[in-house]
Amino acid sequence: MASRREITKKFAREYANAGKVEKGRLLDELVHATGWARDHARRAIRAANARKGAVHQQDRKPRPRKFSYDALVVLQEVWRLSGQPSGKYLAAIMDDTLERLIRFRELGKVDPRVSAEVLGEVRSMSAATIDRYLKPHKDAAYPVALSGTKPSHILRSSIPTRTSMDAPLLVPGFLELDTVAHCGHTLKGEFLRTLTATDPVAGWTMLRTIRNNAYVHVHGALEWMTKHAPAPVAGLDFDNGSEFMNWGVIAWADTREIPLTRGRPYKHNDNAHVEQRNGDWVRKHAFRYRYETDAEMALLNELWGLVMARKNHLLPCVKATGWTHMKSGRKKRVYDAPRTPYQRLLDAGALDQTTAARLAREHERLNPARITKRINQIQRHLIDLATARTQRTRPAA
Structure with a gap:
């Protein structure tokens, strides 16, 4: 098994960058060398690549935050006051929601952090960015509800x-x-x-x-x-x-x-x-x-x-x-x-x-x-x- 793992690692390096025809040839060689079924050989190569990718991800330095802490705090308050929508929907109504909250003076506890630069940061956030920054605040589980629907056989x-x-x-x-x-x-x-x-x-x-x-x-x-x-x-x-x-x-x-x-x-x-x-x-x-x-x-x-x-x-x-x-x-x-x-x-x-x-x-x-x-x-x-x-x-x- 140790020999098979070493062989699989060798093929995995080439397999990741190969074209369709070359991948087929590499699979044939791996099957011939290990005696595995073709589907099992394909899964083994993908698993080897995944382990290799995980190691690289651990070594990678985290990206610095693009937005300021004040912008994140304002985003959380806007999300809470607007009904906790998803990022796709909040991004679509961000301008209108900010205008209403400012007009009605509802950004009370985060108002000291509000400035033209912070508002510009919040408006520029994409839907995916909003979801990513709000994820810790959105994680919640709901149990499965009972159903009160009884099928009617009449009519x-x-x-x-x-x-x-x-x-x-x-x-x-x-x-x-x-x-x-x-x-x-x-x-x-x-x-x-x-x-x-x-x-x-x-x-x-x-x-x-x-x-x-x-x-x-x-x-x-x-x-x-x-x-x-x-x-x-x-x-x-x-x-x-x-x-x-x-x-x-x-x-x-x-x-x-x-x-x-x-x-x-x-x-x-x-x-x-x-x-x-x-x-x-x-x-x-x-x-x-x-x-x-x-x-x-x-x-x-x-x-x-x-x-x-x-x-x-x-x-x-x-x-x-x-x-x-x-x-x-x-x-x-x-x-x-x-x-x-x-x-x-x-x-x-x-x-x-x-x-x-x-x-x-x-x-x-x-x-x-x-x-x-x-x-x-x-x-x-x-x-x-x-x-x-x-x-x-x-x-x-």
Whole structure:
């Protein structure tokens, strides 16, 4: 084995810089010399190169920081006050966010570090640089949540399916729906649920917490969403849960001439947009605790108003526009430039004059720092309520 390792090291040096034909010849020689299978020989060469690269990386001196410490501190505060977006999204809204935070005087504790040079450094950071510098502050793990969706076997044949492979939507107004169960660690008993509706074209999303999945509550949430949707509702798409697949919801949609579609069972990619919002909007802000009471429902709905203002108006999202191929031949998704859902609605010309004026007034008044502070207050209150419930239900020693 020692001889084989030495031979492999020798071939690895040449293999790393060889062309395709030469690599094939080197593999043939290594197979002949060691008796290995060709696939095993290829893996051995790559492993030898990897070990060699690791040694070189240890010897390499770390690069000096390009940005000052003041710029990093300001970046952390801007990231926190804007809702902790990823670097790709924060870089896209950096100019607008800095302008708002300075205008509303929200950079209080880092204000002594703010200067024209520091602001220039923060604005010049790329998305990858932002992610790299913020990584220690973003590492967090979320446990897997329980699912409250129960497949409905009725009405399935009467509702057409819409899959992830269908032609993409081009006009705003179509909504994907789903519910998130605030059940904590068990599905037993009654608990609150949040209804999520998102427009795949514009990215505009609405959230509403309800008592349970009974039709009277789902109906109320649907009425609220159709009333507050910026564009007329052109269709609804949902999974196979019984909260949507029932005669009451179908009759409600028929009365309003809203077409319905559903995804395939166990194919979450058919409702990919709303599934992403469930994690990034609902779970990230309301956590995975159990909520049951009217007070908690009021807090959650106040929280969603703030989250919708921040996510729909101030934080951008990307939209898949097609496919391309990498050099290896693998397919790769292509996305457009990050833009906020509000900007996408304006670009699409989907707003009537009254709605456009109302949203413009709301957009101008938004203070990202004030929104974040109130969100943090509500989150602390929800955590206290969940902690008190846990202590009451804990069995006696």
